[in-house]
Amino acid sequence: MMCFVLSLQQLNDRTMKKKLLICCCVLPLQLWAQSLTLEACKQRAEANYPVVSQYRLIELTRDFTLENAAKSWLPQVAVSVSGIAFTDLLDVSGPMKQLGIDTKNTMASGMVMLNQNLYDGGQTRTQRQMVRAQAEVQHRQLAVSLYDLNRRVEQLYFGILLLDAQIKHTRLLQEDLTLSRKTVEAMLKAGVANQSDVDVVAVEQENSLQLLDTQLASRLSYLKMLGLFVGQSLGNDTRLEMPTALETSSREVLRPELSYYQAREGLLNAQRKQLDSRLMPTLKAFGMGAYHTKVTDLMKNGMLAGGITFSWNIGALYTRKNDLRRLDVDRQQVESERATFLFNNSLEVESTEGNIAMLKKQLVHDNEIVRLREQIRDKSEKKVRLGTESVNEMLRDINAVSKARQQRSTHEIRLIEAFYALRTNINQ
Secondary structure, eight states: GGGGGGHHHHSSSSHHHHHHHHHHHHHHHHHHHHHHHHHHHHHHHHHHHHGGGOOOOOOHHHHOOOOOOHGGGSSSEEEEEEEEEEOSSOOOOOHHHHHTBBBOEEEEEEEEEEEEEETTTTTHHHHHHHHHHHHHHHHHHHHHHHHHHHHHHHHHHHHHHHHHHHHHHHHHHEEEEEHHHHHHEEEHHHTTHHHHHEEEEEEEEHHHHHHHHHHHHHHHHHHHHHHHHTOOOOOOTOOEOOOOOOOOOOOOOHHHHHHHHHHHHHHEEEEEHHHHTTTEEEEEEEEEEEOOSBBBTTSOOOEEEEEEEEOOTTHHHHHHHHHHHHHEEEEEEHHHHHHHHHHHHHHHHHHHHHHHHHHHHHHHHHHHHHHHHHHHHHOOOOOOHHHOOOOOOOOOHHHHHHHHHHHHHHHHHHHHHHHHHHHHHHHH
């Protein structure tokens, strides 16, 4: 801040002008860089949280699996080469041998087989639905994790704001004690106070300094933890903006947990369709080409074949009843978890609303308490000057004013925190 109190003579120097220009440009940027809001902290924490990288990994896995499932409709080509030795296939009589007909006991062959799905009973379609449903469940689960992260950031943020308020009032207390000490020292010079009275005030000053050191250390510790979340180094020069208290008009719950439960139900529906597809028949077209060494002169070296195969595997019927029961149990589990969440959330909302109502009433009394405490302190200081009251009694009243102010500030911050807790409970 020295840049703003330079004399005119100093400004005539070019070097000082340059320093002033740099200071005027850099200082506002430094102040801005050290100021944070609650929403900015939440956004930075989400961007810095390692779990965010899982979103892209889930999408990549989903896309790869969907692409593989789509390729099941491409022609499937199989190539095989074999060498075979076997016993006589034909009982070749003497006359046939005379005619030059004979058989061999070995054969080398190669074959190309091509299969093309014509109808798979909906298995590919249900597999793709399963892949999408599983990815959606994973996405919603990550959203719940990020929502919990926001709550932790809020707790740290308001914890620092509470410490800021305590530090502010501790410094105000130090100012009051400094004035009181000057008053007592003047009275000592006038012969109407003792050295012990000055020592009593000095002890209170040391206590306030010790308290301030503790509060500053706690604030720095909280800032370091918040810095780990937002991915930024934060120090005691960091200033946190006080959020605006915004009341919510609606009580509709829009928490990500509800979308997570809905995604799990979607996955169960996809699993049910997959079970149904296993009962359906399949239809395939095939083509085959083979080339082999001659076993006998009656056979040709090559062969082409083609046709359609229809298959229906009813093995899924054996486990279908238990599979359906398992899906029903899983559905009941999801519904139970949703009901439990909504019940616990309603308790949290009711508790937070009760806390808000209580804090509003307490703030009305806090203002009156602070006003009365300040009046009592002013009268106590006058009485000390007149010698009708002891310094200890005056210090007691000074401390009482400080505590009343701290209590009011604490209730103000707690009220804003309660408003945000209510918004967090219903995600609005």
